[in-house]
Amino acid sequence: MWVQEKECRGIIQESWHEGASRDLMDKLLLCYARLEEWGGGMLKEMRVKLSEHRKELQRYRSRRDADGFRRYNEEKHNSIKGLQDENGEWKDTEDEVQGIISRYFYDILSTRTTGESMPDRIKFARISEEQGDLPEDVNRTLACLIPKVKQLKRMVELRPISLCNVMMRIISKIMANRLKPCLHSIVSEKQSTFIEGRLLTDNALIAFEINNYIKSKMQGREGVGGLKKSEKLSGQVINYDKSEVIFSPNTRTEDRVLICECLGVKQTVKPGKYLGMPMCVGRNKTEVFGFLKDRVQAKLQGWGNKDLSKQEKLTLLKTAAQVIPSFWMNLFLIPVNMCEELERKMNAFLWGRGSTGKGVKWMAWKKLCRPKECGGLGVRDLRNFNLAMLAKQGWRLLNETNPLVSAIMKAKYYPQTDLLNTEAGANASYIWRSIMASLRAVKAGTRRKIGNGIDTNVWKMPWIPRLEDGYLTSAMQNYLGHITVNNLMVTGEKRWDLTMIKDIFYSHDVEEIKRIPLPLSDTRDS
Structure with missing residues (x-):
C-alpha cells in the first residue's frame, strides 16, 4: 500500500543516502524508522478509510439484492473473527487467536522425531571468502495468512505466505544458484520439484499409478506402511486431517478398521x-474433466462483459484461456468432444459481441490454428497440443529424465523391452494409456544414437537418421530377427562390415547405414 504513495520513494532514497556510512542492517532500521514516522500520519487516514469501509459493509449487509449479498461476503472474509484451538474450543479474542497461531507454527517448526526444538533463527554459513555472518534480523519475515475455505474455523484452513525482505530474497537467490549444480545429488529422488529435469506432475503420476495398482490388486496380502518412516526421514509432520487411506479389494474388513483407527484417518473409495x-478416472471422462469446461467458461464470461477489440480477445485466448487445461494435459488425454467444445466456446468469444457470444464467425477454428505465415492466427489446436504434452512425457521416460518415475513405469509396463516397443496392457492406468496415445509422435521423432551397438536391435528400433520413421525398409529374414547393430561391425574394429551389410539390406538402406559415424570410444547406445 505504501509504495503506491508518491512520498514513499523519496523517503526511502533519503534515508538510504543518509545512512551511507552505516552497515546494511543499520540502513534498513533507519529506513524503517523514517517510514514509521511518515506512516503515522498515514494511519490516521487509514482509520478514516476503515471507518468508511465498515459503514459500507453495514450497508451491504442490510441490502437484500444479489450484488449486496456478494459484496458483503467478499468483505466479510478478509478478516479472522476467531479460530478453534487444539481442543476444538472456539476462541474469538485477539490474544487468544494470536496464541493459536503462534502455537500452530511452533509445532510445525519443531522436530518431533527427536523432541528437540529447532533454533530460534536460522544461522547461515559464510556467504563469502571472508568471515561475515549474516545479521540476525536479516531473515525476519512477515507471514500473511490466506484462507483456503469460505467458512474459516481452524488454523489448518489458512495458507501462510512468507513476506521476506528484499535482501533476504537476494541472498536466497545467490545461495540457490550456487547449490543448483549439486542439488540433484543431495536431494532425494522422491522430491520432484526444485531440481532441473524434475516436474511437479511426477509425484502426481506416481500417486496415480499406486492408486491404479491398489484398485487392480485382487489377490494376495499387502501390508500398509511407510508413513512413520517418511515422517522421520523428511522431518516433516503428516497432516492426518487431510489424509485418507484407500485399500485394495482383497483387504479384509477388520484390517481396514484397525489401520484407520491406528492412523486416525478415514477410509475412502475414490x-x-x-x-x-484427479486420482481416479473412470469410463465417463467428460464428467471427470468437466471442471475444465467450467473454468474456461467462467473466464470467457468475465471477459465477455467488457468492450474488447479482436486483438485483445486473441491475446486473452492465447495467454489465459488456452493455458487453463495445459496442466492437466501433461498427464491425461482429454476427450476429443471436450476439446472441440472448448474450441467452439473460444471461437464464439473471439468473434462474438458482448456476453452472448453471438456474431459472424469469419474463420473456422482449424484455420485459426494455422501459423501466421500460413494464413492463420497461431492459436492452439487443443487436441494436438494435448498429444504433444503427452509425447513430452514419453520422451522423458525414454531418456530417464527422472530415474524414479522411469523405474516405476518400466517395472510396471515394459520390464522386458523398451518404451518404443511396448503396448498399453490389460490393467493399464489412464495416464499410461494417454502416453501410449502419443507414442506415434515419439516414435516418428526418435532415433537411436549408435555407440557400441549392443543395445540396439537392427529391425525393432529406429536407428537410421534420415529415413522417415527411422526403421529399415529391407525385408527381415527370420533367422536374423535378433541381431543387434554391433553384429554389423567388423569384429574388434569401429567400422561397418560393408560386405555383410550389402548381403542383408536393400541398396538405399546400405547407403543410409554407411552415413552413420561410429565413435572411437566404447560408448553405449543412447
Whole structure:
C-alpha cells in the first residue's frame, strides 16, 4: 500500500543516502524508522478509510439484492473473527487467536522425531571468502495468512505466505544458484520439484499409478506402511486431517478398521485429487474433466462483459484461456468432444459481441490454428497440443529424465523391452494409456544414437537418421530377427562390415547405414 504513495520513494532514497556510512542492517532500521514516522500520519487516514469501509459493509449487509449479498461476503472474509484451538474450543479474542497461531507454527517448526526444538533463527554459513555472518534480523519475515475455505474455523484452513525482505530474497537467490549444480545429488529422488529435469506432475503420476495398482490388486496380502518412516526421514509432520487411506479389494474388513483407527484417518473409495490431478478416472471422462469446461467458461464470461477489440480477445485466448487445461494435459488425454467444445466456446468469444457470444464467425477454428505465415492466427489446436504434452512425457521416460518415475513405469509396463516397443496392457492406468496415445509422435521423432551397438536391435528400433520413421525398409529374414547393430561391425574394429551389410539390406538402406559415424570410444547406445 505504501509504495503506491508518491512520498514513499523519496523517503526511502533519503534515508538510504543518509545512512551511507552505516552497515546494511543499520540502513534498513533507519529506513524503517523514517517510514514509521511518515506512516503515522498515514494511519490516521487509514482509520478514516476503515471507518468508511465498515459503514459500507453495514450497508451491504442490510441490502437484500444479489450484488449486496456478494459484496458483503467478499468483505466479510478478509478478516479472522476467531479460530478453534487444539481442543476444538472456539476462541474469538485477539490474544487468544494470536496464541493459536503462534502455537500452530511452533509445532510445525519443531522436530518431533527427536523432541528437540529447532533454533530460534536460522544461522547461515559464510556467504563469502571472508568471515561475515549474516545479521540476525536479516531473515525476519512477515507471514500473511490466506484462507483456503469460505467458512474459516481452524488454523489448518489458512495458507501462510512468507513476506521476506528484499535482501533476504537476494541472498536466497545467490545461495540457490550456487547449490543448483549439486542439488540433484543431495536431494532425494522422491522430491520432484526444485531440481532441473524434475516436474511437479511426477509425484502426481506416481500417486496415480499406486492408486491404479491398489484398485487392480485382487489377490494376495499387502501390508500398509511407510508413513512413520517418511515422517522421520523428511522431518516433516503428516497432516492426518487431510489424509485418507484407500485399500485394495482383497483387504479384509477388520484390517481396514484397525489401520484407520491406528492412523486416525478415514477410509475412502475414490481418493479425489492430488496436486490438482484427479486420482481416479473412470469410463465417463467428460464428467471427470468437466471442471475444465467450467473454468474456461467462467473466464470467457468475465471477459465477455467488457468492450474488447479482436486483438485483445486473441491475446486473452492465447495467454489465459488456452493455458487453463495445459496442466492437466501433461498427464491425461482429454476427450476429443471436450476439446472441440472448448474450441467452439473460444471461437464464439473471439468473434462474438458482448456476453452472448453471438456474431459472424469469419474463420473456422482449424484455420485459426494455422501459423501466421500460413494464413492463420497461431492459436492452439487443443487436441494436438494435448498429444504433444503427452509425447513430452514419453520422451522423458525414454531418456530417464527422472530415474524414479522411469523405474516405476518400466517395472510396471515394459520390464522386458523398451518404451518404443511396448503396448498399453490389460490393467493399464489412464495416464499410461494417454502416453501410449502419443507414442506415434515419439516414435516418428526418435532415433537411436549408435555407440557400441549392443543395445540396439537392427529391425525393432529406429536407428537410421534420415529415413522417415527411422526403421529399415529391407525385408527381415527370420533367422536374423535378433541381431543387434554391433553384429554389423567388423569384429574388434569401429567400422561397418560393408560386405555383410550389402548381403542383408536393400541398396538405399546400405547407403543410409554407411552415413552413420561410429565413435572411437566404447560408448553405449543412447
